[in-house]
Amino acid sequence: MDEALQQMLTAARQPNVYARGWKVRSGRKVVGSFPMHFPAEVIHAAGATPVVLQEDDEPITVGHAGMYPFFCGYTRSVVDQAAKGDFDYLDAIMFGDHCVQILSAADVIRHRIPDKHVGFYQLIPSLRDRWSLENSMQALRRLIDGIEETLGVTITEDDLRASIRAFNENRQLIRHLYGLRRTGKLRLRASQMQAIIKSSMVMDKAEHNALLRHITEALGDEAEISGRGLPVYLSGHLCQAAKPAVLDMIESCGTIVVDDDLYHGYRYISMDMEAQGDPVKAIASWYLNRNFAAPCPTRLDPGIDWDGWLLNAVKASGAQGMIVLMAKFCEPHYFYYPRIRKTFERNDVPHLLIETEHEMLGLENIRTKVETFVEVARRRSAPQRSAPHAMA
Amino acid sequence: MNVAVSSQQIKRANRLEATKLNNRMVTDYWEDLFRAKDEGRFVCWYEGVAINPILQAAGVAWCHGEAMSALLAARKEEGPAQQAAEEWGYDRELCSYARTHIGCGVLTQRSTPDTVNDLPKDSEVRKGLASRVPAPDMIISAYPFCSTGQQWDDMLYRQFGKRVPIFNISLPWIWGNKPSAKYMSGPEYREAVAFLVKQLRECIAFIESVTGKAFDHDRLREIMGYIRHAAEIKVEAMRLCKARPSPASFFEWTNSIAPVNFLPGGPEIVNYFEIKKAEIQDRINKGIGSAPTEKYRLFWDGIMNWNKIGWLADKFAGYDACIVAGRYTHMGFWHETEVIDLSDPLDGMAQNYLTCPISISAPQVVEKILEHCEYYELDGLILHGARTCRAFSYPQFLIAEAVGKKLGMPVAMFEGDMVDESFYKDELVNSRVEAMLEAIEARRTRLM
Numbered sequence: 001m002d003e004a005l006q007q008m009l010t011a012a013r014q015p016n017v018y019a020r021g022w023k024v025r026s027g028r029k030v031v032g033s034f035p036m037h038f039p040a041e042v043i044h045a046a047g048a049t050p051v052v053l054q055e056d057d058e059p060i061t062v063g064h065a066g067m068y069p070f071f072c073g074y075t076r077s078v079v080d081q082a083a084k085g086d087f088d089y090l091d092a093i094m095f096g097d098h099c100v101q102i103l104s105a106a107d108v109i110r111h112r113i114p115d116k117h118v119g120f121y122q123l124i125p126s127l128r129d130r131w132s133l134e135n136s137m138q139a140l141r142r143l144i145d146g147i148e149e150t151l152g153v154t155i156t157e158d159d160l161r162a163s164i165r166a167f168n169e170n171r172q173l174i175r176h177l178y179g180l181r182r183t184g185k186l187r188l189r190a191s192q193m194q195a196i197i198k199s200s201m202v203m204d205k206a207e208h209n210a211l212l213r214h215i216t217e218a219l220g221d222e223a224e225i226s227g228r229g230l231p232v233y234l235s236g237h238l239c240q241a242a243k244p245a246v247l248d249m250i251e252s253c254g255t256i257v258v259d260d261d262l263y264h265g266y267r268y269i270s271m272d273m274e275a276q277g278d279p280v281k282a283i284a285s286w287y288l289n290r291n292f293a294a295p296c297p298t299r300l301d302p303g304i305d306w307d308g309w310l311l312n313a314v315k316a317s318g319a320q321g322m323i324v325l326m327a328k329f330c331e332p333h334y335f336y337y338p339r340i341r342k343t344f345e346r347n348d349v350p351h352l353l354i355e356t357e358h359e360m361l362g363l364e365n366i367r368t369k370v371e372t373f374v375e376v377a378r379r380r381s382a383p384q385r386s387a388p389h390a391m392a
Numbered sequence: 393m394n395v396a397v398s399s400q401q402i403k404r405a406n407r408l409e410a411t412k413l414n415n416r417m418v419t420d421y422w423e424d425l426f427r428a429k430d431e432g433r434f435v436c437w438y439e440g441v442a443i444n445p446i447l448q449a450a451g452v453a454w455c456h457g458e459a460m461s462a463l464l465a466a467r468k469e470e471g472p473a474q475q476a477a478e479e480w481g482y483d484r485e486l487c488s489y490a491r492t493h494i495g496c497g498v499l500t501q502r503s504t505p506d507t508v509n510d511l512p513k514d515s516e517v518r519k520g521l522a523s524r525v526p527a528p529d530m531i532i533s534a535y536p537f538c539s540t541g542q543q544w545d546d547m548l549y550r551q552f553g554k555r556v557p558i559f560n561i562s563l564p565w566i567w568g569n570k571p572s573a574k575y576m577s578g579p580e581y582r583e584a585v586a587f588l589v590k591q592l593r594e595c596i597a598f599i600e601s602v603t604g605k606a607f608d609h610d611r612l613r614e615i616m617g618y619i620r621h622a623a624e625i626k627v628e629a630m631r632l633c634k635a636r637p638s639p640a641s642f643f644e645w646t647n648s649i650a651p652v653n654f655l656p657g658g659p660e661i662v663n664y665f666e667i668k669k670a671e672i673q674d675r676i677n678k679g680i681g682s683a684p685t686e687k688y689r690l691f692w693d694g695i696m697n698w699n700k701i702g703w704l705a706d707k708f709a710g711y712d713a714c715i716v717a718g719r720y721t722h723m724g725f726w727h728e729t730e731v732i733d734l735s736d737p738l739d740g741m742a743q744n745y746l747t748c749p750i751s752i753s754a755p756q757v758v759e760k761i762l763e764h765c766e767y768y769e770l771d772g773l774i775l776h777g778a779r780t781c782r783a784f785s786y787p788q789f790l791i792a793e794a795v796g797k798k799l800g801m802p803v804a805m806f807e808g809d810m811v812d813e814s815f816y817k818d819e820l821v822n823s824r825v826e827a828m829l830e831a832i833e834a835r836r837t838r839l840m
Contacts, residue, residue, distance in 0.1 A: 066789050068807075070485065070779050100539045103565060104786030107754045111790055120567040125542060126560040130594075135562075135587065146569055298539055300546055300560050331486055331540045331782075335547050338481025 004211040004218075005192060008199035012241075015054045015202040016081070020089040022049060022204055029091040029151055034078070034102050035239040035263055036296060037123060038095055039283045041167050041273065042140070044205060045159040046147045048091065052201035053078050055240040056086075060358065066108045072329040073358025074240040075105035082109040092117040092150045096139060098125040099298050099332065102239070119146045126300040127288050136284035144280070160279035166205045171269040173212035174200065178266060182259050182317055186219065190234065190257035191244035194264045198241050201268070230374050230381075233319035234260035235310055235340075236326050236333060237356070238267075238298065246356065249363055250323060253370040259317035261294050261310065262325070270294040297332040306336055307343035314349060321350035321377035323370070328357045350377040403684050405702075405709035406675075408640055410668035411647050417660060418650045422463065428453035429526040434603055437528040439493070439545055440535035441563070441745040442725065444654050445619060445737075446592070447532075449612035450599045455525055456654040457544065458810075461492035464522055465698035465811035473499060473522035474812065488780045488812035490544035492522075497551045499523040528552070530602045532595060534561040536751040538783035559598040561591045563745060566752045575756050576728070576747060588742040615657035616737040622661040623652050623726035629669035630722060634768055637681025638689065638716045639672045643705035644682065645721035646696045652725040683714040688832055691765055692718035693791055694776030695784050699813040707821075711829060716768045720784075723760055724748040754787040758794045765799055771832045774825070775805040779815040802831035 011018040023030045029048040033040060040050035055077040063080025081087060087109075093116060095106060103120075110118040121143035124135045144155050174196060180186035181193065188196075200208050232255045234242075241264040251257060261267050270293035274282040291299055295306040314322050322344065326333050337353070344351045352373040354366055428435050436447050439457040447454040464470040473495030478484065480498055482491050499522050531549055535541025542560065549558045564584040572578045596607045626648065633640050648668065651661040675681070682705075690708070692715045697704065708715055726732075728747055732740030749757060765773065773795050775788040788805065795801040804824040809815040 068777055068779075068782075068785055068788075070777075070807075071782060071786070098539045100537065100783050101786075103537070103539075104782060107787065108790065111754065119569050120565070121569075122564055122567075124562050125539065126562050129560065129562075131590070138583075142569075297543065300533075300542055302546075302549065302554065302558065305550075329485055332543055334483045334486040335490075335540075335543045337483075339550065341481060 004214040005195070007211055008203070008208075009192070009195045011203050012195040012198035015051065015198070016056075016086050016089070018199075019049070019051045019202055023089055026204065030089060031147070031151075032087060032090045032093040034093075034095040034097055034106060035074075036097060036099070036102075036267075036298065037287055037290075038097065039140070039273075039287065041160065041163040041283065042143055042147060042155070043094065044163040044166065045155045046151050046153045047159075048147075048151060049204055051090075053081075053087070053093070054198065054202065055358065056081060057243075066112060067105065070329055071101050071104065072239070072327050073356075074327065075101045077240075077358055079105050079108050079112070082112045087113060087116070090116055092119065092147075094119045094121070094143065094147060094150075096121040096123045096143060097298075098122065099239075101329070101331075117150045119143070119150065121146060123287055125298065127291055128301055128303065132288055133281075133284055136287055137280050140280050140283055157279050160283075161275055163205075164273045164275045164279060164282065166209065168272040168275060170200055170205055170209050170212065171272055173209065173216060174269045176216055177212075178259070178269075180219065184258075190247040190251060190260075193257075193260075194241055194244065194247060194262070197268050198264050201264075229254055229256040230321065230377055231256050231258040231317070231319045232377075233258065233310075233314045233317050233322045234262055234265070234325060235322055236324045237262045237264065238296070238327070238330060238333060239263055240327055242325050242356065243360075245363060246325070246354070246361070246366065249367055250370055253367060254374050255323075255370070258319050259313065261313065267294040267296070297336040305339075307340045310340060311343055311347055311349065320381040321352070321373065323373070324351060324353045326353060326355050328355050348380070350380055403706065403709040403712075405641065405643065405705040406680060406682055406684065407702075407705075408644050408668060408671055410664065410671050411644060413664055413667060414647050414650065417655055417664065418463070421650070421655050425453050425455060426524045426526065434529040435526045436530045436532055436599075437493075437497075437545075437548060438532040438534060439489075439541050440533065440538075440561075441748060442653050443532060443534050443561075443592075443595070445612060445615045445657050445741070446596060446599070448615055448656055449608050450596075450603060451605065451608075452530075452599065452603060453526075454654070455528070457493035458489045459650065459654045460496060460525060461489045461811045462696075462698040464492060464496075465813070466701065467521065468699070469521045470699075470811050472520050476522075484812065484814075485780060487540045487544065488809050490540060490547075491780075492811050494544065494547055494551060496522045496525045497527075497548050500525055500527045528556050530599070531556055531558040532561065532598075533558065534563065534595075534745070536563045536745060536748055537565050538750060538781075540783070557598070557602055559595055561588070561595055563588060563751060566746055566756070568753060568755065575752070575759065576731075576743065581746070584746055585739060585742050588746060589738050592738050592742060613734050613737060616732060616741070617734050618659060618662055619652065619657040619726055620729050620732045620734070622657075622665045623729045625662065625665035625669050626652060626725075627727065627729065629665060629672050630717070631767075632669070632672050632676060633716055635676045636689075636769075637679070637683065637686035638714045638768075639675035639680060639682060640668075641682035641705060641708075642692045642715040642718040642721055643696075643701050645718065646701055649721065649725055681714060683709040683712060685712040686714045688713040688772060688829060689768065689770045690715045691761065691768070691770050691773045691795075692720070692776065693761065693773060693788060694718075694808075695720050695778045695781055695810045697776065697778075697808045697813075697816060698811050700808075700816065708825075711825060713825075713829070715774065716770060717764050719749045719757070719761060722764055723757075750783045754790050757787050758791055761791055762794060762798060765795060765801060771801065772828050773801055773803045774828075775803055777805060777807045779807050779809050780812060781810055800835065802828045802835065804828035
């Protein structure tokens with residue numbers, strides 16, 4: 001297990017290095033995409049390796065000449081990486097999102113790396129209109145055409161179904177780990193769980209599935225792990241991975257992360273696609289319905305309340321409080337956060353907001369807040385429930 | 393010695409007389425809206441593109457969120473609404489248009505007992521213009537490009553307890569995947585137009601379902617006839633400003649957005665632009681410029697800073713500079729009149745929505761700005777990075793690079809905002825603008 005996890009940690013720590021190396025090793029093409037809802041299965045079905053482009057840890061330098069500082073850390077970082085040539089290994093970039101900041105970054109990147117094809121196939125942000133399914137399917141067909149033309153390949157329905165199965169297996173294996181962690185049968189630090197998912201976004205799916213199988217087979221029937229620590233739920237970060245140091249700090253304050261709705265977390269693996277029948281319709285349906293599995297504040301879905309969903313998710317996980325990780329300048333999160341705060345206050349569920357930035361945070365400053373939050377949550381939740389210690 | 397600004401003095405820009413008529417029309421419009429509920433009319437709140445002709449044809453009163461926020465800022469009354477939004481929990485880095493308009497929503501909810509607890513305690517914030525906006529009977533979201541716009545409407549829908557019906561129009565962003573994609577042409581563009589027209593027809597059906605009345609398509613044709621005519625005169629008047637000195641400035645065109653953005657379509661707006669055009673022609677005949685002295689002709693990229701229209705007009709006049717054209721004013725608001733077919737205006741309306749300056753992506757934005765800079769023979773370009781409007785601000789580095797490389801034009805970039813004055817830093821603006829004027833002088837010297 002340790003060796004498999006280490007491989008994932010390595011890929012997660014340096015995704016461009018991994019993808020560049022994979023391209024050399026496999027001889028396959030590599031196509032980048034942006035968060036949050038892009039169906040990478042389509043790239044995979046073309047015989048290429050899809051990679052979700054990641055925020056990196058490097059300070060933004062030349063990227064300042066492309067984006068204002070009042071854009072989120074993710075978008076500033078990917079523009080910076082593009083300007084520095086870090087994406088030179090990519091054969092193309094394909095995306096279909098809706099967030100104004102991602103679209104803006106993509107337009108700047110298109111200009112900065114004119115030799116790469118940057119294709120945009122917008123998925124309708126309004127999920128429940130009568131035409132949402134039809135329009136999503138049209139966008140997907142255009143995406144398939146675009147990939148075929150760009151990569152010089154043909155994508156069959158069987159190719160798509162095979163890729164859907166590979167991705168489904170990946171999601172199911174990770175969800176299995178989530179289930180074990182939720183029930184206290186698996187010790188995984190939040191930063192380790194994040195690395196598993198982040199590596200899934202950048203690694204070859206067959207390779208990642210093999211590593212996941214190795215991990216799950218090594219687990220066996222583990223008994224519930226006893227120990228103390230405040231079980232907490234993490235929410236937010238819709239595009240970028242949280243800095244591992246932040247996650248480790250949170251757990252070093254006496255908490256155990258038992259569940260989350262992070263993009264580099266449960267949100268990414270929340271739902272499978274239908275592997276039978278028309279694959280285009282299956283992908284479109286997945287896109288339109290995954291909001292039921294993990295609501296996204298960037299989509300329009302009048303019947304879904306992220307705040308109410310979160311409250312239920314926190315209760316179901318056994319967490320005794322929620323920590324919200326909000327990326328600075330993330331407007332979808334800014335819009336929704338007041339509703340989340342009010343809902344949690346009304347229901348007397350402790351929660352803490354941590355605003356994060358690309359530039360390193362004052363970690364000790366945040367630690368004080370988390371420690372206070374832990375004290376408050378413990379007093380409110382007496383008699384205290386038990387949960388396992390974080391993995392050392 | 394600072395050559396460009398050595399003789400700078402405080403000067404007042406020459407205001408067009410027509411602006412007074414515009415201001416009266418704007419005031420009349422808002423007063424009419426404030427009376428709408430008392431007169432038994434339905435009220436629609438909407439953001440984004442100008443769907444008001446459809447609402448007007450349906451006999452529905454309308455409140456355009458950005459227009460409301462801009463009005464409050466221009467009249468220095470944005471404070472209570474922004475304070476209400478902030479107290480409700482919205483971060484000040486969030487779109488200030490949205491914050492201000494949602495703040496109006498908070499202030500108009502006094503009659504909903506379950507949300508009263510969320511209202512600010514301070515009764516003073518419930519007073520003033522912001523609290524006079526009548527609550528909506530329907531919400532229509534029609535935001536080009538900017539996801540924040542759609543989420544703003546979603547938040548309003550939730551703010552009103554999901555009791556107000558909402559209709560979402562999803563406007564495709566014109567990206568251009570293939571080389572065949574050009575401004576207003578190519579398969580991708582035509583598909584986007586067709587999809588938008590389909591949604592506009594559905595939107596009309598939605599309005600009918602709320603009002604219970606059949607939509608009057610003849611009335612829409614009539615309204616669009618006035619709007620098309622008014623917009624044609626507006627564009628003709630704008631192009632007259634190629635003259636030296638320029639008889640009108642970008643700031644006066646910002647004052648003229650209302651008649652082609654949210655005022656009712658009718659003979660009044662045609663009359664307004666005829667008067668304005670005649671005044672511009674008269675100034676040309678007499679050699680009168682918007683700036684008392686015109687040494688520099690500039691372009692303004694970015695949304696207007698609505699708190700500071702007159703103040704900025706005078707500031708640039710003090711630099712002997714005239715901002716002749718702008719992306720916000722000259723590349724939107726029924727700017728493509730020739731595609732509006734009055735026998736079936738929805739297609740042409742959709743095309744205008746899809747070519748507004750944030751519906752098109754950077755390559756086309758840059759191309760259009762270069763055309764304007766060349767046509768108006770401009771010397772420099774101002775980039776106003778509206779801090780809370782990422783949609784408008786993001787391509788500005790690309791614009792700066794393009795005008796520098798292709799036209800040799802210096803630029804000045806500074807941050808501000810559309811309706812949150814706190815982001816504007818005057819001394820920083822002074823130093824950036826003065827540096828640009830110096831660069832223009834240096835370039836002129838080199839070219840002599």
